[in-house]
Amino acid sequence: MTILKADKISISFGGLKAVTNFNLDLQARxxxxxxGPNGAGKTTVFxxxxxxxxxxxxxISLQSRKEDALKLINNLKPYQITRLGLARTFQNIxxxxxxxVLDNVRxxxxxxxxxxxxxxxxxxxxxxxxxxxxxxxxxxxLRIFKIDHKSQELAKNLPYGEQRKLEIVxxxxxxxxxxxxxxxxxxxxxxxxQELMHLIRFIREKFKLTILLIEHDMNLVMGxxxxxxxxxxxxxxxxxxxxxxxxxxxxxKAYLGEEVASDA
Amino acid sequence: MEFLNEFLQQLTNGLALGSIYALxxxxxTMVYGIVKLINFAHGxxxxxxxxxxxxxxxxxxxxxxxxxxxxxxxxxxxxLIGVLIERTCYKPLRNAPRINALITAIGVSMFLENGARVxxxxxxxxxxxxxxxxxxxxxxxxxxxxxxxxxxxxxSLVLMVFLHFLVNYTKVGKAMRAVSHDRxxxxxxxxxxxxxxxxxxxxxxxxxxxxxxxxxTAYPQVEPYMGIMPGLKAFVxxxxxxxxxxxxxxxxxxxxxxxxxxxxxFISSQLSDAIVFSILxxxxxxxxxxIMGKNVSEKV
Amino acid sequence: xxxxxIKILGFGxxxxxxLGALMYFGIIDEYTTNILxxxxxxxxxxxxxxxxxxxxGQLALGQAGFMAIGAYTTAILVMRLQMPLYFAIPLGGxxxxxxxxxxxxxxxxxxxxxxxIVTLGFGEIxxxxxxxxxELTGGAAGLKGIPQFSEDMLxxxxxxxxxxxxxxxxxxxxxxxxxxxxxxxxLLSIREDEIAANSMGINVFYxxxxxxxxxxxxxxxxxxxxxxVFGYLSPKTFEFLKSCEFLIIVxxxxxxxxxxxxxxxxxxxxxxxxxxxxxxxxxxxYSLLLILMMLFKPAGLVGIIEDIKGWYRKLREGKTVNKGGxxx
Numbered sequence: 001m002t003i004l005k006a007d008k009i010s011i012s013f014g015g016l017k018a019v020t021n022f023n024l025d026l027q028a029r030x031x032x033x034x035x036g037p038n039g040a041g042k043t044t045v046f047x048x049x050x051x052x053x054x055x056x057x058x059x060i061s062l063q064s065r066k067e068d069a070l071k072l073i074n075n076l077k078p079y080q081i082t083r084l085g086l087a088r089t090f091q092n093i094x095x096x097x098x099x100x101v102l103d104n105v106r107x108x109x110x111x112x113x114x115x116x117x118x119x120x121x122x123x124x125x126x127x128x129x130x131x132x133x134x135x136x137x138x139x140x141x142l143r144i145f146k147i148d149h150k151s152q153e154l155a156k157n158l159p160y161g162e163q164r165k166l167e168i169v170x171x172x173x174x175x176x177x178x179x180x181x182x183x184x185x186x187x188x189x190x191x192x193x194q195e196l197m198h199l200i201r202f203i204r205e206k207f208k209l210t211i212l213l214i215e216h217d218m219n220l221v222m223g224x225x226x227x228x229x230x231x232x233x234x235x236x237x238x239x240x241x242x243x244x245x246x247x248x249x250x251x252x253k254a255y256l257g258e259e260v261a262s263d264a
Numbered sequence: 265m266e267f268l269n270e271f272l273q274q275l276t277n278g279l280a281l282g283s284i285y286a287l288x289x290x291x292x293t294m295v296y297g298i299v300k301l302i303n304f305a306h307g308x309x310x311x312x313x314x315x316x317x318x319x320x321x322x323x324x325x326x327x328x329x330x331x332x333x334x335x336x337x338x339x340x341x342x343x344l345i346g347v348l349i350e351r352t353c354y355k356p357l358r359n360a361p362r363i364n365a366l367i368t369a370i371g372v373s374m375f376l377e378n379g380a381r382v383x384x385x386x387x388x389x390x391x392x393x394x395x396x397x398x399x400x401x402x403x404x405x406x407x408x409x410x411x412x413x414x415x416x417x418x419x420s421l422v423l424m425v426f427l428h429f430l431v432n433y434t435k436v437g438k439a440m441r442a443v444s445h446d447r448x449x450x451x452x453x454x455x456x457x458x459x460x461x462x463x464x465x466x467x468x469x470x471x472x473x474x475x476x477x478x479x480x481t482a483y484p485q486v487e488p489y490m491g492i493m494p495g496l497k498a499f500v501x502x503x504x505x506x507x508x509x510x511x512x513x514x515x516x517x518x519x520x521x522x523x524x525x526x527x528x529x530f531i532s533s534q535l536s537d538a539i540v541f542s543i544l545x546x547x548x549x550x551x552x553x554x555i556m557g558k559n560v561s562e563k564v
Numbered sequence: 565x566x567x568x569x570i571k572i573l574g575f576g577x578x579x580x581x582x583l584g585a586l587m588y589f590g591i592i593d594e595y596t597t598n599i600l601x602x603x604x605x606x607x608x609x610x611x612x613x614x615x616x617x618x619x620x621g622q623l624a625l626g627q628a629g630f631m632a633i634g635a636y637t638t639a640i641l642v643m644r645l646q647m648p649l650y651f652a653i654p655l656g657g658x659x660x661x662x663x664x665x666x667x668x669x670x671x672x673x674x675x676x677x678x679x680x681i682v683t684l685g686f687g688e689i690x691x692x693x694x695x696x697x698x699e700l701t702g703g704a705a706g707l708k709g710i711p712q713f714s715e716d717m718l719x720x721x722x723x724x725x726x727x728x729x730x731x732x733x734x735x736x737x738x739x740x741x742x743x744x745x746x747x748x749x750x751l752l753s754i755r756e757d758e759i760a761a762n763s764m765g766i767n768v769f770y771x772x773x774x775x776x777x778x779x780x781x782x783x784x785x786x787x788x789x790x791x792x793v794f795g796y797l798s799p800k801t802f803e804f805l806k807s808c809e810f811l812i813i814v815x816x817x818x819x820x821x822x823x824x825x826x827x828x829x830x831x832x833x834x835x836x837x838x839x840x841x842x843x844x845x846x847x848x849x850y851s852l853l854l855i856l857m858m859l860f861k862p863a864g865l866v867g868i869i870e871d872i873k874g875w876y877r878k879l880r881e882g883k884t885v886n887k888g889g890x891x892x
């Protein structure tokens with residue numbers, strides 16, 4: 001069953017085409033990698049899918065949770081798309097730096113919170129009830145990533161690897177169907193990357209997620225992705241299983257340059 | 265016909281006022297373009313410039329030569345003051361949150377105003393600004409152009425042409441544009457960023473000083489708070505034209521001056537300020553980046 | 565979390581009782597009482613600004629304009645329509661909130677300094693209108709003889725103080741309760757990173773509007789209290805400098821710190837009065853202090869308190885080391 005679909009989406013910035021005719025058909029529970037050289041437009045694709053940018057052409061649709069149908073999300077704002085079940089992390093970590101780890105996660109739960117500002121100001125029972133629940137849920141999620149003991153620390157004081165993890169926790173807290181991870185292993189050492197691979201597999205099972213990830217670490221990509229999409233100069237140049245992709249001459253050319261490819 | 269005449273007359277007055285606003289707005293826009301700071305003390309630099317001119321004219325006598333000299337002296341003095349303020353108050357805060365620099369600017373503005381009030385030679389009371397007696401009025405097709413207006417037009421025109429040349433055709437101008445585009449990259453290209461920022465403050469302040477003398481010539485009175493309203497309006501003009509854009513500041517200044525005199529002449533002289541600020545709000549809503557500004561979107 | 569309310573209320577009422585008693589027996593004179601009342605009003609309006617700038621991260625420079633709307637609405641309702649104070653003040657707040665909505669709707673969609681610029685312009689428009697609305701606002705001369713909290717000349721200062729202080733307490737409680745809740749965290753997330761907040765499902769525009777309108781309401785209440793307490797309004801009171809004063813209180817207290825705003829509001833109001841003996845030098849010193857503070861202690865009061873805590877800790881550690889020396 002298709003869960004996220006992009007149909008020939010394109011965007012240009014001041015005449016420069018950043019992404020051209022990008023197609024995507026994510027099946028439920030799939031784990032797909034989006035790779036390509038620097039500046040290929042991978043993050044732009046994420047920004048298009050999550051509503052940060054509006055595509056100049058093409059359509060994006062997401063499986064509705066309520067009914068068995070794809071819903072067009074082209075013109076929705078990022079917060080609306082998140083609420084429909086498409087969450088993301090950011091390449092250049094965008095945590096709420098001066099807030100605690102716990103608050104970072106609780107903010108992601110916000111749109112599911114039922115009490116309103118008035119109940120909070122008047123401190124009605126519904127406030128206390130839901131706040132307690134919220135804290136419980138957030139801590140549980142943090143526990144999966146083994147950072148629950150740091151829940152009261154400020155996000156900016158976490159080590160780099162844990163900041164990346166917190167970004168994933170925060171995205172999970174929005175209760176997504178589809179998770180977009182933008183270079184989750186960037187800046188991690190091999191051991192941490194290994195650990196992250198297991199975590200990604202684990203959360204995919206536990207939360208029944210569909211995952212699309214951008215990653216430069218080929219070991220990680222080849223290790224966990226079922227399918228890869230290769231982007232270069234804003235266009236898909238190849239698509240297939242990791243084994244197929246690693247042999248594809250176009251991909252090798254895009255990564256290593258013309259000459260090396262012909263030598264090989 | 266009468267209406268047309270009146271309209272053209274107000275338009276002329278507006279252009280004169282507008283070119284003064286444009287001179288002030290240039291300083292705002294250059295500083296904002298380069299350090300992203302709304303320099304609230306800019307209007308007070310104008311006041312200091314006017315007083316510098318006042319002192320030159322009272323001590324040396326009111327002759328055309330001295331009048332010209334007063335511009336040079338005021339511009340030099342204010343350029344130095346501008347650099348001094350930048351070096352002591354703004355530079356240490358360059359990497360702090362922007363609101364800190366903004367509050368410092370408000371502090372500097374209050375300091376200059378109240379410092380001027382307590383400083384004996386200036387003092388709190390308004391002073392009559394000496395005006396050249398030899399200025400003559402002209403008349404074209406029934407529209408009166410006063411000698412003062414001719415002075416305003418010519419001085420601001422010369423300064424704007426000079427600035428245009430400086431920014432577009434000199435090495436310093438190129439460096440300024442580079443720093444305002446990307447400070448770090450400019451610094452990596454071997455541009456002395458600190459020097460360029462100081463230079464920007466110097467030029468902006470010198471222009472404000474010239475505007476101060478022109479303003480005092482047109483409305484012949486000088487007092488410590490005289491810079492506030494022209495400062496605010498010039499700031500509006502800079503935003504109107506697209507903050508950070510030099511032609512925008514010139515255009516914005518002229519539009520604002522014309523809008524002000526027209527609303528004074530045809531609607532209500534008391535409500536002209538309200539009208540001017542309403543124009544600002546409307547323009548920002550319709551075209552947020554200002555008339556000649558560029559829309560910049562944040563990189564994600 | 566329950567004890568937070570009790571703490572604020574208990575502490576507040578204790579202080580109110582002490583100050584009230586001291587005022588009643590004349591130990592705190594009327595002059596000082598009036599300064600404290602003025603401080604309370606400054607705190608209320610500064611808290612409103614803290615809500616937008618400190619907690620939601622949107623710089624606004626027209627809080628005096630909002631205060632003016634509240635003040636004039638309240639005064640006009642009381643004087644022209646003979647409305648009781650206890651209706652007029654909240655109505656003044658609502659009127660201000662309406663203006664907040666009006667200004668916020670088009671501008672809060674824009675990023676960056678635009679809110680600052682528009683609110684600045686708005687403040688000037690309001691001042692200019694107040695100067696020119698003829699009989700309704702009394703023009704440049706303003707409105708005189710607004711009915712006060714009590715006609716009893718002996719106790720009017722005390723009664724005014726109690727009212728202002730109580731309203732201030734309610735507002736402190738309201739804002740601190742709000743901030744420690746899910747909608748409050750939504751505001752904080754906007755301050756921290758608008759794009760990330762949006763991607764976490766937060767309707768950024770809605771919450772900016774919410775904060776801005778609520779802040780306008782609170783500033784309007786502050787203005788209404790001002791009108792009633794002083795019984796006299798003039799457009800000059802609400803000029804740009806006034807807006808700057810509130811910003812200064814918020815920043816020096818520490819952005820996003822309620823306790824800091826409260827303390828700084830009273831300290832600065834008192835300082836301004838205290839420095840009066842300096843006459844014209846007052847504002848020179850005041851502005852110098854402001855610049856020096858921004859250059860050397862930008863975290864404001866919160867920063868200073870952290871420093872003192874640090875010194876204290878060092879001092880205690882130093883003492884234990886000394887003791888160790890003695891034993892040896």
